[in-house]
Amino acid sequence: MGFFSSFFESKQTKINKSHLQNLFVLAxxxxxxxxxxxxxxxxxxRGLDLxxxxxxxxxxxxxxxxxxxxxxxxxxxxLLFEMYILMMADGEANPREIAYCKVIAKGYGFxxxxxxxxxxxxxxxxxxxxxxxxxxxxxRLNASTSLIxxxxxxPAR
Numbered sequence: 001m002g003f004f005s006s007f008f009e010s011k012q013t014k015i016n017k018s019h020l021q022n023l024f025v026l027a028x029x030x031x032x033x034x035x036x037x038x039x040x041x042x043x044x045x046r047g048l049d050l051x052x053x054x055x056x057x058x059x060x061x062x063x064x065x066x067x068x069x070x071x072x073x074x075x076x077x078x079l080l081f082e083m084y085i086l087m088m089a090d091g092e093a094n095p096r097e098i099a100y101c102k103v104i105a106k107g108y109g110f111x112x113x114x115x116x117x118x119x120x121x122x123x124x125x126x127x128x129x130x131x132x133x134x135x136x137x138x139x140r141l142n143a144s145t146s147l148i149x150x151x152x153x154x155p156a157r
Contacts, residue, residue: 004111008041011068013049014066014068015056015068015070015075016049016050016065017048017050017068018058018068018080019044019048019068019082020041020044020045020048020050020108022067022079022083022104023040023044023082023083023086024041024042025100026083026087026097026100026101026104027040027041027086028096029096029097029099029100030090030094030096032090034089034090036090037086038090040085040086040089041086044082044086058125065111067107069108069109070101070108073109073155074154074155074156075108075116076109076110077108077148077149077154078151079108080101080104080105080108080110080114080115080118081118081145083101083104084101084115084118084122085127087101088122088127093119098116098119099117101115102115103136103140110132110151111152114148114152115149116153117151118148121144121147121148122141122144124140124144125137125140125141125144126140127141
């Protein structure tokens, strides 16, 4: 992407691109790209309002988008949580994935320990079950999220 097209992008577009890039780097941190990770990246790109061609161009060119940090601490936590979900998409947290999540957490203004706390607190939650609306898993997810929010003073929406 050239300077001028980047210059005229909104801050939210820059944040979205930065987040998708972070997700991609996380997905390949363990040197494997699983189908679950590809699926997650595809859904994330759509949710971030980024076109497939934009994402493909960025990946193919290996051009790095600038790191963009959301202003809202709540949004930063939401993006970090999405990285956690991707990290666990293949069922395990690889040390390189954990290390990358900690770098992003620090960039978002959180202590690196938040990643360890997320792994510990969310390890009992079946995220797929929660996504499908399973009441027990939703309850576990909500309880774990509440603890993280309290521990790190993340404001409510």
